Amino acid sequence: MTTRVRPSTKRCAVIGGSGFLGRHLVEKLLDRGYSVSVFDIRQSYELPGVAFHLGDLCDKQALLPAMKDVSLVFHCASPAPASDDRGLFERVNIQGTRIVIQACIEAGVQKLVLTSSASVVFEGTDIKNGREDLPYAKKPIDYYTETKIQQEKLVLEACDKEKGLLTVAIRPHGIFGPRDPQLVPILVDAARRGKMKFIIGDGTNLVDFTFVENVVHGHILAAERLRPDSPICGKPYHITNDEPVKFWDFMSDVLVGLGYAAPRYHLPYALVYGLALLLWLLALILRPLVSFKPTFTPMRVALAGTHHYYNCERAKQDLGYKPVVSLKDGIARTVQSYPHLRQGA
Numbered sequence: 001m002t003t004r005v006r007p008s009t010k011r012c013a014v015i016g017g018s019g020f021l022g023r024h025l026v027e028k029l030l031d032r033g034y035s036v037s038v039f040d041i042r043q044s045y046e047l048p049g050v051a052f053h054l055g056d057l058c059d060k061q062a063l064l065p066a067m068k069d070v071s072l073v074f075h076c077a078s079p080a081p082a083s084d085d086r087g088l089f090e091r092v093n094i095q096g097t098r099i100v101i102q103a104c105i106e107a108g109v110q111k112l113v114l115t116s117s118a119s120v121v122f123e124g125t126d127i128k129n130g131r132e133d134l135p136y137a138k139k140p141i142d143y144y145t146e147t148k149i150q151q152e153k154l155v156l157e158a159c160d161k162e163k164g165l166l167t168v169a170i171r172p173h174g175i176f177g178p179r180d181p182q183l184v185p186i187l188v189d190a191a192r193r194g195k196m197k198f199i200i201g202d203g204t205n206l207v208d209f210t211f212v213e214n215v216v217h218g219h220i221l222a223a224e225r226l227r228p229d230s231p232i233c234g235k236p237y238h239i240t241n242d243e244p245v246k247f248w249d250f251m252s253d254v255l256v257g258l259g260y261a262a263p264r265y266h267l268p269y270a271l272v273y274g275l276a277l278l279l280w281l282l283a284l285i286l287r288p289l290v291s292f293k294p295t296f297t298p299m300r301v302a303l304a305g306t307h308h309y310y311n312c313e314r315a316k317q318d319l320g321y322k323p324v325v326s327l328k329d330g331i332a333r334t335v336q337s338y339p340h341l342r343q344g345a
């Protein structure tokens with residue numbers, strides 16, 4: 001008779017664990033007594049108690065050793081939204097996620113927690129207090145969003161109590177915090193090049209920005225509540241700071257905190273969006289001859305000039321979620337963590 005050893009419930013794997021969110025998640029899991037394997041195409045740090053497995057998640061044979069004796073997998077790997085490479089997004093977010101699911105089933109993993117995105121319902125127009133039952137975007141704003149939609153569907157459809165794999169998706173929005181490689185660095189780069197003088201639209205559009213530790217908290221609650229009899233199986237959950245803020249107030253707080261001037265002059269939304277669209281078309285047409293990446297992409301202008309904030313009541317009810325760090329404290333901790341990006345540094 002063969003006895004199947006039940007993997008320890010405190011052993012988990014984090015796919016994408018070298019990334020911004022992934023590393024914060026790994027650190028919190030260690031604090032909570034989990035032993036952690038990281039699977040990533042790169043190793044960005046070392047930590048006692050963390051086993052790194054380097055490889056591409058599209059390669060099942062490379063993934064399987066990282067899932068050995070693991071009961072819980074977090075999948076938070078994705079190419080960066082800015083890469084704009086359709087083939088790469090399809091390969092990693094869609095085909096790769098299929099392989100992650102197959103590997104979980106083969107390795108006897110019991111729970112899979114996906115980092116999805118609240119953007120899966122965003123089409124570039126206002127979303128106010130959006131709930132999880134909003135339909136997926138029919139016209140996603142970019143390839144990143146298009147493939148995040150397919151990825152989420154794949155993971156949620158894979159939830160199968162009979163087969164023994166339970167799944168859940170966390171949809172964060174606008175993650176920020178120490179070591180974020182995108183939001184603050186892009187913002188500071190724009191400020192240093194004199195591009196942060198303008199407010200797109202009237203500046204009153206509300207947006208969710210979510211401190212990274214709140215996102216981590218949502219992931220861990222979901223993982224710990226994911227059981228065959230729980231209502232969360234196969235469902236998506238918005239995780240935000242639950243404090244929608246004016247997009248331009250948030251940008252100003254970060255900029256002023258780092259010693260730069262806040263944007264002051266208003267530009268009409270339709271004008272900037274039209275210009276961004278023209279620039280994007282020009283970049284596309286001229287791609288064979290010259291390569292340039294405009295700062296103002298239609299996607300960024302849409303993100304900067306519309307309302308997009310989400311209701312996280314479902315996470316509060318089903319997961320017992322409540323943000324653990326306020327927006328004000330999150331901004332202060334973020335600003336402090338970037339001394340090298342301060343004005344004059």
Ligand SMILES: NC(=O)C1=CN([C@@H]2O[C@H](COP(=O)(O)OP(=O)(O)OC[C@H]3O[C@@H](n4cnc5c(N)ncnc54)[C@H](O)[C@@H]3O)[C@@H](O)[C@H]2O)C=CC1
Binds near residue numbers: 021056115174
């Ligand atoms: N940063 C944000 O504001 C938001 C992020 N998300 C999602 O959160 C997750 C984590 O995002 P971040 O930490 O910001 O990104 P990140 O770029 O810092 O981390 C992603 C990690 O995935 C790894 N990776 C990429 N392709 C891989 C592959 N083929 N095989 C193995 N590893 C691979 C990268 O090396 C990187 O370490 C992503 O799924 C993203 O879509 C969702 C909403 C908002």
Ligand SMILES: CC(C)CCC[C@@H](C)[C@H]1CC[C@H]2C3=C(CC[C@]12C)[C@@]1(C)CCC(=O)C[C@@H]1CC3
Binds near residue numbers: 175183198295304
């Ligand atoms: C999902 C969102 C809540 C998170 C937004 C992250 C990034 C898309 C933004 C971080 C820095 C922002 C930025 C702009 C747009 C949105 C960001 C890239 C601008 C390009 C908007 C137009 C400008 O005036 C310059 C801005 C630079 C910074």
